[in-house]
Amino acid sequence: MTISREGDELAADTNPLVEVSGLRIEHIAGSVRQELVTKVDLQVGRGETIALVGESGSGKSLTARAIMRLLPDGVEAVGGKVMVGGRDVLAMSDREVRKLRGGEISMILQDPFTMLNPVTRCGKQIEEVLRARATGRVNKKELRAESIRRLAEVGISDETAVDRYPFQLSGGMRQRVAIAAALAGDPQLLIADEPSTALDVTTQAEILALLRSIQDVRDMGLILITHDLRVAFSVAQRIYVLYAGSLVEVGATDAVEHEPLHPYSLGLLLSEPATNRRTRRLVAIEGSVPGPAEVADRCSFEPRCGWVADVCRAGKPTLQMIDGGRLSACVRIAEIRPAMEAVRRKAVELEETGPRAATGIADPLLRVDDLSKVFVGRLGNQVHALRGVSIEVGRGESVGLVGESGSGKTTLGRCLVGLETPTSGTIDIDGVAAHDYRLATKEQRAKLRSTVQIVFQDPYSSLDRTESVGTSLREVLSVNGYPRDQIGARIEELLGRVGLPQGYAKRRPAALSGGERQRVAIARTLAVEPQLLVCDEPVSALDVSVQAQILNLFRDLRDEFGLGYLFITHDLAVVRQIVDRIYVLHQGSVVEEGPVEQVLDDPQHWYTEKLIASIPRSAA
Amino acid sequence: MTRAPESTPDEGWSAPEHLVTRRQWLTRYIAIRLLILVPLAILVTVVAFSLTQIAPGGPVSAILGERPTTPQTIENLKVKYHLNDSIPEQYWRWAKGVLTGDWGSSIVTTEPVLGEIWHRAQVTLVMTSAGIIIALVLGVVMGVLAALRRGRLLDRVLSSISVLFLSTPTFALALGLLYLLGFRFGWFPIFGSGDWLGSRLHHLALPALVLGLHGMGFVMRLTRASMLEQFDEDYVAFARARGLSERKVIWGYAFRNALIPILTAGGLLFLGLLTGSVLVETVFGLPGLGNMLVTAVKGSDFPVIQGLILIIAGWIILVNIIVDILYAVIDPRVGFEKALG
């Protein structure tokens, strides 16, 4: 099956399904108004897929919800038009909008675990849409048969699925049921809001493929909302890049992929870790995403841009036509285009040369042997999280644990730091038996603590929100017997190591961005001078532009202090940038291990192959 | 420019093999709840029985009250009531009596306790049931309305009403309504229980209304909070995105899910109204169980107190079991989550 890309003729469809122009969205609390989305224009034609790409706070979800008239309370579309079939959705009555929803435009949301009514059977959730759109009396049996047919369309061939409750299905299955329910009214346009983000890597690839094929077969319009450029490239024909509430670039997929025409798009593209090679240093965008109100009177990217000039602060730039029918909001694009190109080239050249010394481990710091963990439910149901896993990590070595949810990778990490006690098997950490922390003496526990530490995924709950950064660090230092009179200096030193200015000791977590919180969490573990850091998906909750900053920090700490990592992740691109060797886990067992390049470039196990195949690639 | 091949679903269902199916679990769940009845019943009877033992002055004065006594009358009494037997024997004899319908007689009126309770339970039951219905209907409707108009004037007004009724003691509300509706407007009788059926119901109307309004504050607050939580859920947004009617979204989605916490609070509501009925019966001079309890307690009428403890404890246990079972039936997730651990 091939499709033609109409990227070069932007908005070739003269009669688009949906045409958004000058959309402005505000948060209204009493008399306080705050702009969330500034003048967004976009259009989708029949059979066309576009992607709205942006990080958190970019306004991409709000834009989508505005098209559906489903904005949350207190958030309103205050300006612009959303034209569907010649009528403005924003001006419609509630009754007209309800007719539009489901039948002309439908939408699926990010989290398949919360999207379906938990107390209603799956079949019924499809049937109620069919029933709502049917004219006259409907036959129960026919409805059921139709919903079985609809489930088959999304790849669920098991007829019993109609009688199941959502909680009985896996995430991927639920997302399929949700797609079937969303399509039950045969809409011409589907909005998919991060449809694969909450899913496992392999399932994610399946859902994206499913969306592509359904869009193709039904000749629908599709708006894909995502924070992941790779996902956008793999599905869409045209890309809209949003930043802090406004569009910064619009263009055909391959054009944007090959030469982004806005410093932000370029930064975003470059901060994506490469999947097929290791770069010496990731290109990170400094700072974090501002609120739309902070940059209302200038270019949204001005605070973080490397090419900033006075003209960037002179007012909010609008999209300008660049050659080849592309749009960019950068006022200096003509001047800096060559410089951007140079940066892009340099980033590609930053490849690390030659394989690193991945020699055998003479003196392992950590040795896990035949480790098993069984969780026992209330009525005796057993879940085997780990089935006889053995791994080794040398001093100063960085090792990756790769797998999807349910692979046992997190359980293994938690066992190492004593948050979970394995059912059987041994853990040896620098000569101390650590399979059961309760059996260790006080001295042994202190030694274990100062050898292995853990960094968690969610930076938002990694810190006690009731105390300042300094207090957090002080507590760790003092309970570990650090001399009282040196604590102040040590706190500053720790903050410096993770790249935070000294004043941050006084700040509370609420005043920090996600990346800054993760830095503090890392500084806190460094307080006990560990040799090995267990990192449990430490960047997956962060914005892409911030991910690269944190990954660079991990590298710096390794180079400067010889810190080793056990990097737990589902993201093969991330793991490639940071570790020497990897273990691939599948359903509680190690299925493959070896040097990272060797395993990723020449996988031996089918599951590893499947993981690699699931990385989104542009269709080009 | 080849597309990825048609996707295949991820293998199998996520739920691991169930060792216990939901039906089995539900049967077990109900069986366990019924089995717990046995130790609970023993516990309640022991508590009721030991009340006379630990009362000031012991069982003798519990039976005699404050009447003047001689050693001879005490001895006669001890023989008559088998008070010289060991305590377990006395308990066994008393418990057998309870099981066979002999709940003893009131010291004050010498009426048999069980008959008196049976007679008076009707008043309390009618009043409390009517109260619960009023509380549920008004509370749920107002809670849903307030949630729908979140932050608007109607929400403000309804929420204020709920807080007011929630923190107004039943007896204060009773006195207020007695004055206003009973005396000022003359809609309801002011005292007593009436003689024929219609008049009796008329006499119970105001007390039931007081209980209902009191419970309404609680139910409304819970419904509103519970509904608001549902409105933030993704599945409500997704239902709207599929073009389902607002009625379907509100009742089939939001309310259907909000019902679960409301139902689990049913036991609490019953407890609150039962307590409230004691005060309300006193205010209105109604011959119900609450009034009976207060009189018995003040007159140290132990057989009556014991009987009332049994009957009230029985009600509470029954209501809690019904709520537990309904909860498990209404929420399909309950069994699975527990069965999976």
Add this chain to the structure above:
Amino acid sequence: MPSAAEATPVRITLYHAVRKVPPIVVTLSFGFVGLIVFLALFGEYVETYPPAQQDLFNTSAPPSSEHWFGTDELGRDIYSRVIDGATTALTGPLVIAFTGMIAVSLLGVLSGYMGGRVDMVIQRCVDFMFALPGLLIAIVIVGVFGGGYWMGVFVLSILNIAGGVRIIRGSALEQRSLPYIEAARTLGVPRWRIMYLHVWRNVSPIVFANTALDFTFALVSLAGLAYLGLGAGPGSTEWGQMLSANQPLLFENPLGVLAPALAIVLLATAVTLIGDWIYDHFSRGGRTGR
């Protein structure tokens, strides 16, 4: 992976949109509670007659310029007696609320954080106590064993903690699995410090809001006991007791009879609203519960 970065802005927006108690109402509530505290401490300077002073020539009088709320059946000034009752109205409930606050903090956090057997034992006890009708038990115990007002305070202090322990346990359990607590564990922070510093501080808004609810419950229950003649002794200025004593005058002098009832309702409402406000204000992203 559900991305927290994505979810946060909308959540915060939604939360702000639900702000419940308007500031003016909060101010009024604090004002009324302040007034009652003032009357409890310095009431004697505002009373127009000594509250126990009888005037047998002027009994059951309607409100007048001399007796603002009228007099009771023994000719005592109702206005002065209502003011005198403020002290009793605050003492018992404060004792119950503070006992509750301490017990709920200790047991709830312990039960939620420790889990295992400790949790099971505490939970079984609490579940049982939760199904008990507190006021009815107080009626029986005060009636059978005597002890009046303070016996009522004692019984309610104990029976009252069950609900709070349940709520705090649930919140502590939620906190336990959060990374900041797990990080404290792996970094060697002592267990008691994690429980009673970190966990407690993070659930404290719920503790305080619960304490406010406890106060209301205690106020209403103690007044109920007194109304039934099982609390404060006859002749005392306890508001519930006054209601019951003055009830025969209801149709002649509604203001005088209902004044103590109004005082109870206003105080209870004000404290409930303050509890709501504490919960709204201090637990960001918190959910509205019972």
